[in-house]
Each structure stands twice: as structure tokens, then as C-alpha cells.
Amino acid sequence: MPGNLVTSEFLVNVDHERCRRCKRCILNCGFGVFDFQSMTTADSSKCVACHRCAIFCPEEAITIVRNPLAFREHSSWDVDKRKAIWKQAQTPGMILTGMGNDLPWLNVFDHLLIDACQVTNPSIDPLREPMELRTYLGRKPDSLKVERSNGEFRLETKVANNIKLDIPIMFSGMSYGSVSLNTHRALAIAAEKLGTVMNTGEGGLHRELYPYKDHIIVQCASGRFGVHSEYLNAGVAVEIKVGQGAKPGIGGHLPGEKIGVEVSGTRMIPEGTDALSPAPHHDIYSIEDLRQLIYALKEATGYKPVSVKIATVHNVAAIASGIARAGADIIYLDGFRGGTGASPAVIRDHVGIPLEIALAVVDQQLRSEGIRNWVSIIAAGGIRSSADVAKAIALGADAVGIGTAALIALGCRLCQKCYTGNCSWGIATQRPELTGRLDPDWGAERLVNLVNSWSLELKEILGALGVNAIESLRGNRERLRSLGLDASTTEIIGVKPAGR
Amino acid sequence: MAKSAKQTDNCKILDAAGLYYRELNSMIRELASNGCAEIVLDGVNGQRYIADGLREKVRIVINGVPGNDLGAFMDGPTVIVNENAQDGVGNTMNSGKIVVKGHAGDVIGYGMRGGKVFVGGNVGYRVGIHMKSYKDQVPIIVAGGRAGDFFGEYMAGGLLVLLGMGDEPGPVAGSYLGTGMHGGTIYVRGELKEHQLGREVREFPVDDDDRKMLSDLLAEFASDTEMDLGGIAPEDFKKLEPFSHRPYGNLYVY
Numbered sequence: 045m046p047g048n049l050v051t052s053e054f055l056v057n058v059d060h061e062r063c064r065r066c067k068r069c070i071l072n073c074g075f076g077v078f079d080f081q082s083m084t085t086a087d088s089s090k091c092v093a094c095h096r097c098a099i100f101c102p103e104e105a106i107t108i109v110r111n112p113l114a115f116r117e118h119s120s121w122d123v124d125k126r127k128a129i130w131k132q133a134q135t136p137g138m139i140l141t142g143m144g145n146d147l148p149w150l151n152v153f154d155h156l157l158i159d160a161c162q163v164t165n166p167s168i169d170p171l172r173e174p175m176e177l178r179t180y181l182g183r184k185p186d187s188l189k190v191e192r193s194n195g196e197f198r199l200e201t202k203v204a205n206n207i208k209l210d211i212p213i214m215f216s217g218m219s220y221g222s223v224s225l226n227t228h229r230a231l232a233i234a235a236e237k238l239g240t241v242m243n244t245g246e247g248g249l250h251r252e253l254y255p256y257k258d259h260i261i262v263q264c265a266s267g268r269f270g271v272h273s274e275y276l277n278a279g280v281a282v283e284i285k286v287g288q289g290a291k292p293g294i295g296g297h298l299p300g301e302k303i304g305v306e307v308s309g310t311r312m313i314p315e316g317t318d319a320l321s322p323a324p325h326h327d328i329y330s331i332e333d334l335r336q337l338i339y340a341l342k343e344a345t346g347y348k349p350v351s352v353k354i355a356t357v358h359n360v361a362a363i364a365s366g367i368a369r370a371g372a373d374i375i376y377l378d379g380f381r382g383g384t385g386a387s388p389a390v391i392r393d394h395v396g397i398p399l400e401i402a403l404a405v406v407d408q409q410l411r412s413e414g415i416r417n418w419v420s421i422i423a424a425g426g427i428r429s430s431a432d433v434a435k436a437i438a439l440g441a442d443a444v445g446i447g448t449a450a451l452i453a454l455g456c457r458l459c460q461k462c463y464t465g466n467c468s469w470g471i472a473t474q475r476p477e478l479t480g481r482l483d484p485d486w487g488a489e490r491l492v493n494l495v496n497s498w499s500l501e502l503k504e505i506l507g508a509l510g511v512n513a514i515e516s517l518r519g520n521r522e523r524l525r526s527l528g529l530d531a532s533t534t535e536i537i538g539v540k541p542a543g544r
Numbered sequence: 545m546a547k548s549a550k551q552t553d554n555c556k557i558l559d560a561a562g563l564y565y566r567e568l569n570s571m572i573r574e575l576a577s578n579g580c581a582e583i584v585l586d587g588v589n590g591q592r593y594i595a596d597g598l599r600e601k602v603r604i605v606i607n608g609v610p611g612n613d614l615g616a617f618m619d620g621p622t623v624i625v626n627e628n629a630q631d632g633v634g635n636t637m638n639s640g641k642i643v644v645k646g647h648a649g650d651v652i653g654y655g656m657r658g659g660k661v662f663v664g665g666n667v668g669y670r671v672g673i674h675m676k677s678y679k680d681q682v683p684i685i686v687a688g689g690r691a692g693d694f695f696g697e698y699m700a701g702g703l704l705v706l707l708g709m710g711d712e713p714g715p716v717a718g719s720y721l722g723t724g725m726h727g728g729t730i731y732v733r734g735e736l737k738e739h740q741l742g743r744e745v746r747e748f749p750v751d752d753d754d755r756k757m758l759s760d761l762l763a764e765f766a767s768d769t770e771m772d773l774g775g776i777a778p779e780d781f782k783k784l785e786p787f788s789h790r791p792y793g794n795l796y797v798y
Binding site for chain 1: 563565566569592593595596598599611612613616617618619632635636638651654655657673674676677678681694697699700724726727789790791792793794795796797798
């Protein structure tokens with residue numbers, strides 16, 4: 045009987061007339077597709093379409109095409125569903141995948157349009173006039189008391205610690221372990237150059253990156269990997285990761301293969317053991333427990349801001365209210381399109397709700413309770429462009445987090461095989477021959493370029509809107525209109541339909 | 545009951561009665577960072593986060609009942625509690641020692657990575673969850689009495705020792721002992737039924753190395769808690785360990 049009923053997703057063709065037999069493709073493929081006998085051969089069944097070979101082939105002799113093998117069409121039993129069943133009938137286990145939800149769910153961002161000024165309220169040219177993108181994250185006071193003595197004004201109100209960002213874009217948590225140290229290096233260097241922050245993810249922070257402490261948010265997740273007093277103080281804020289958009293409600297399993305000597309040292313677990321993060325924090329079973337951990341972290345860090353990251357789930361607004369009341373300074377909303385290094389596909393693709401809707405209802409809930417100023421909101425999980433950034437901010441975010449977009453800037457092709465540890469681009473791997481491919485300075489420059497170009501675009505959007513500060517767009521849904529959204533979604537996100 | 549202590553240059557006595565935790569802890573931190581070797585806290589009544597994140601090698605003696613998260617993220621100090629303690633003792637602790645002479649509550653030593661927690665009496669639910677060891681950092685929790693459910697759940701490293709002293713009726717530990725365990729060792733003195741154990745653990749014979757280690761540890765525990773262990777010997781313990789370090793290795797297909 046055949047062992048494998050699943051056919052190759054892609055077919056790799058080598059044009060032997062153009063091939064100069066340099067074997068770069070063999071060296072570059074992390075998945076072992078290529079071999080050389082008397083000529084270059086390819087095992088298509090291993091190909092993930094990460095394009096590393098095609099880009100490094102000096103003769104453009106390699107083409108990768110989707111396997112054209114015809115399947116009898118069936119609108120209910122699409123090919124992916126049939127393939128999943130063949131795989132699971134062969135090996136009993138959950139289908140694992142990487143990156144974010146790839147099913148064609150409604151994308152609300154793509155149904156929102158931004159306003160602009162015409163005739164009245166003149167638009168502003170950002171090339172000639174200052175545009176303020178600076179953002180402060182953290183609790184803002186309910187009121188300000190100013191004292192005047194000897195003609196000088198002094199702020200009487202004690203303001204909680206805030207994080208200063210030059211741009212309302214930060215790098216989302218991606219753990220060292222799921223991504224390579226060079227990826228963390230690139231993110232840290234870029235965060236410093238951009239005047240923003242990177243988030244460690246839950247795998248601790250390599251000692252080498254402690255000097256970037258002014259541009260780092262350290263994460264404390266359920267596995268508590270690499271979490272100690274010194275680490276907690278190695279950043280500008282601490283984030284309690286309760287959930288992740290790609291896999292709400294479930295823990296993490298970093299396979300032993302990815303726990304080499306450096307990851308082992310940073311996570312403080314033995315080499316080669318699986319790093320298992322429990323689904324919940326076992327010291328948080330209630331909002332009161334969350335408050336206890338928030339203040340334990342504040343006590344341990346001299347009252348740095350504490351962020352709480354949650355996946356956007358059905359009753360996200362009530363949960364966010366509880367988080368604000370538990371004493372968090374920042375709520376980090378990770379939408380159901382958020383990325384991951386590894387998640388069961390069934391969870392990634394079917395659990396949670398879109399960021400856009402969650403963001404709008406959380407902002408609305410906190411406003412209606414009069415506590416919106418207690419917390420800053422970071423929106424992440426599905427931010428793909430500066431347009432998404434502007435729309436997220438108009439829906440109520442103070443800033444956005446980008447993870448997948450940052451990795452794409454570093455060369456990621458969204459092949460969704462992060463969990464294999466074979467990443468040919470040196471990003472989601474710990475294999476030394478692969479991690480060395482990502483030059484942190486090259487990566488940092490690309491990240492800086494990306495975020496700077498988004499910043500330019502954001503300024504153009506603000507100028508067109510006739511405002512000169514991102515603050516004026518924040519939560520300003522009047523400047524958004526929906527197109528092609530159903531009436532109830534439009535009402536829930538508090539946006540008028542186009543034309544009204 | 546408050547014990548008499550003498551205030552010297554190196555030993556400060558603080559009256560914690562009526563102090564909010566934030567004020568109390570900031571006083572403790574200041575004393576510790578100024579090199580104070582011993583701090584005696586009298587009249588403690590539920591103040592949270594005592595010794596939280598402290599990294600100095602200070603000794604803190606607590607008279608009264610400290611609040612939750614005693615010694616959370618602690619990295620070095622020695623804390624002696626002369627009465628009971630509440631939940632979250634030694635949460636994510638890195639090194640140092642906490643000795644509780646009475647009972648302690650739930651979630652003791654969660655994610656603990658080093659140092660020792662000794663509890664003379666009983667401990668509550670979810671004790672030692674996801675403790676882990678790394679090289680010479682091996683976290684140890686010893687409880688003189690009984691434990692609730694989920695003892696050593698998700699345990700990845702370190703030692704849990706349950707002495708089962710006292711004459712209350714009922715089993716020495718609750719159910720789901722060692723569920724999801726993939727590292728470390730649990731020693732239990734007393735009867736355990738098969739249904740109380742997590743699927744991932746098995747009983748292994750106690751060997752000479754275990755006996756030597758237990759004998760030293762019991763002596764240290766008895767001395768710190770000032771308890772008479774009444775002739776408890778290493779031979780009395782069951783040794784429980786996971787049979788796989790990768791319990792979920794076959795959970796996925798690609």
C-alpha cells in the first residue's frame with residue numbers, strides 16, 4: 045500500500061540548459077529539496093515555496109509552480125480538507141502550522157475607507173509642515189493638577205511611567221527559540237534606530253541584547269522561561285502574555301530540536317527538552333489573580349508599565365475592562381490573524397475574532413466606562429500596511445504591533461513552515477548554518493526602511509485628513525467609512541457606511 | 545507570635561503593623577540595598593509581595609502572616625516566616641530560601657527555577673507547577689504535611705518532597721499529581737492510589753543517591769523549620785518521575 049496519499053503542493057523545475065551546476069540551490073534550501081548526481085535534481089515533495097533557491101540561482105534556472113494535478117472540484121470538500129484527512133488518517137495527530145490564519149475570512153480593514161479634506165478644512169502638506177507621530181503608552185491621569193508658585197508652573201499630579209515611542213508602530217513579541225538570535229538582533233537594532241520597542245516574546249532575552257534595554261519590552265508568559273529579576277528590569281515595560289491571536293487559549297510547545305545551547309541558556313532549561321508553556325498562567329485564574337501578578341511585576345521593577353496581551357476572543361470588551369481595572373497600563377490586543385511559530389491549524393484558523401472588531405468594541409467599552417485613559421491599546425495581528433495602521437488607530441488603537449510584516453521585511457515568504465525549524469531565510473530556525481544567513485545589520489536596515497516608509501505614508505494620510513498629529517486620528521471613527529460591510533458589523537465597529 | 549530580636553547596625557526591626565505593602569516593601573528594599581544583613585518584620589498582617597524581586601543576600605524574618613506572592617521573582621534572600629504564609633510563595637523564584645514554619649496556601653513555587661521553599665505544615669493546590677532546573681540551579685520545595693491537587697503539574701525540573709506528617713485523615717496528596725510532568729522528581733511519603741497520579745509519571749525505586757540527597761535535605765529542613773521529623777527516613781519515600789521528557793512529541797502531524 046502507498047505510505048503517503050498526499051501529493052506535492054509545488055513542483056520544482058530546473059532548467060538544465062541554464063543551470064551552471066554551481067550547487068547554490070543545494071546549499072540554500074533548508075528543506076533538502078535539491079541533490080546533485082550528474083545534474084541538479086529536485087524532490088518536489090519537500091518544497092515549501094520559500095523561493096530561497098530561485099532567488100539565489102544566478103541563472104534563474106529554477107521555477108516553482110503549484111502542482112497542477114487536477115482534483116475533481118467540490119465546493120464543500122475543497123482540496124485542503126481532503127489533504128488534511130489523508131494526513132490525519134496516516135498519522136494520528138493535530139495538523140501543525142505556522143504564521144497567521146490563511147483562510148479567506150472577511151477582512152474588515154479592506155472594507156474601511158479613510159476620509160480626506162476638500163475645500164473646507166484645508167489639507168496639510170507633511171513635507172513642509174511638522175507632523176507629530178510621537179506616542180506615549182501607559183496610564184494617563186484622570187485629571188491634571190498644576191501648581192503655580194513664584195510665577196512658575198509645576199505639575200502637581202503624579203503621572204505613571206509611560207513608554208515614549210517616536211512612531212506608533214512597535215515590533216510584536218516573537219520569542220528567541222521560535223526565531224533566531226539574528227532575528228532578535230535585527231529587531232533590537234531597528235527598534236533603537238526607529239525610537240520604538242521590540243518585544244522579547246516568551247523565551248527570555250539573550251544577554252547580548254541587554255544593552256538595548258531602552259527599546260525592549262520583556263514578556264512574562266505562562267512558562268516563565270528566562271524570567272528572573274534581572275530580566276524583568278532589562279526593558280522599559282513588562283508584558284504578561286495571557287494569549288496569542290494565532291492560538292487563543294492554548295499553550296506553546298517549542299520542540300526540543302530548537303533548544304540548542306544558546307536558547308537553552310536564555311530560557312534556562314536543559315538542551316533538547318521540549319519547552320512547554322501551559323495554556324493558562326497557573327497563578328492567574330481570575331481578574332483578581334491578574335491584578336496580583338501585575339503588581340508583583342510592578343513591585344519587582346520599580347513600577348514600570350505592565351502590558352497584558354490577550355487574543356481577541358468573543359467577549360474581549362469585558363475582559364479588557366477587567367484588565368484595565370486590574371491595574372494594567374497597556375492592553376495588547378492580538379487579532380485572530382496574528383502569526384505564530386507553531387499552532388494547531390484548527391485553532392489558528394477557527395478560533396478568535398478579527399482585530400478590527402475587537403479593537404473597536406474594546407475602545408468603546410473602556411470609553412463608556414470612563415476608563416479609556418487608564419490604559420493604552422496596542423493593536424496587532426493582521427497589520428499589513430500603513431493603511432491598516434491608520435485604520436487601526438482611527439478605530440481606537442494607541443499604537444500597533446507588527447510581527448509578520450517585520451519578518452516579511454527580513455525575507456520571510458510566508459511558507460508557514462516555521463515549526464519545522466528549517467527556515468531557509470535564517471529567521472525561524474536555530475540551525476547554525478541557516479541562522480548565519482540573516483545579517484542583523486542588513487535586517488535592521490530593511491526594518492528601518494519599512495517602518496520609515498510607513499511613517500511617511502502615515503504622515504501623508506494625516507495631512508490629507510487635515511490634522512497634524514496622530515493623536516487627532518486616535519479613536520476618530522468619524523474619519524472612517526465602511527464599504528461592503530453588513531449593517532450589524534458597521535454598527536458594532538461604530539463606523540458610518542460610505543455616503544452617509 | 546513576635547520573637548524578640550535585638551536591633552543592631554546590621555539588623556533592623558520594622559513594625560509592619562498598619563503599613564500598606566508598597567510602603568513596607570520600599571522600606572525593605574532600601575534597607576537591603578544599603579547592605580543591611582537582617583531585617584525583622586514584626587506585626588505583618590497580609591502585606592503582599594514581601595521580598596519580591598529582591599536580589600540582595602539579606603535575611604528577612606517575618607513575624608505574623610505575610611500576604612500573597614511572598615518572595616515572587618526573588619533572587620538571593622533568605623526569608624523566615626514564623627507563622628503561616630498565604631498563596632504564591634516563591635512564585636517564579638530564582639534563588640534564595642523561604643522557610644515557612646506553619647502552613648502555606650496555593651500555587652507555591654510556580655515556575656520556580658532555583659532556591660528552596662520549606663513549609664513545615666500543609667500546602668494547598670497547584671504546588672510546584674512547572675518548576676524547572678538549569679545546570680546547577682535546581683529548585684526544591686519540601687512540605688512537612690500534605691498537599692492538594694495538581695502537585696507538580698507540568699513539572700520540568702527540580703525536586704518536590706512531601707513528608708505527609710500530621711494525623712489528619714485522608715490521602716497525603718490530592719489528585720492529578722505530576723500531570724504533564726516532563727522533568728524533575730517528586731518524593732512522597734505515604735500512600736498514593738493509582739488514580740491520583742498523572743498519566744505521565746511512574747514510580748521508580750529509591751537508590752543510594754536519592755537516599756543520600758534526601759537524608760541531607762531532611763536534616764536541613766528539620767533544622768530550618770525547627771521540627772522533629774520523628775525518625776522519618778529516606779526509605780519511607782516513593783520516588784515519582786516522568787517516563788518521557790517529551791510527553792507531547794507525537795501530538796502533531798505536518
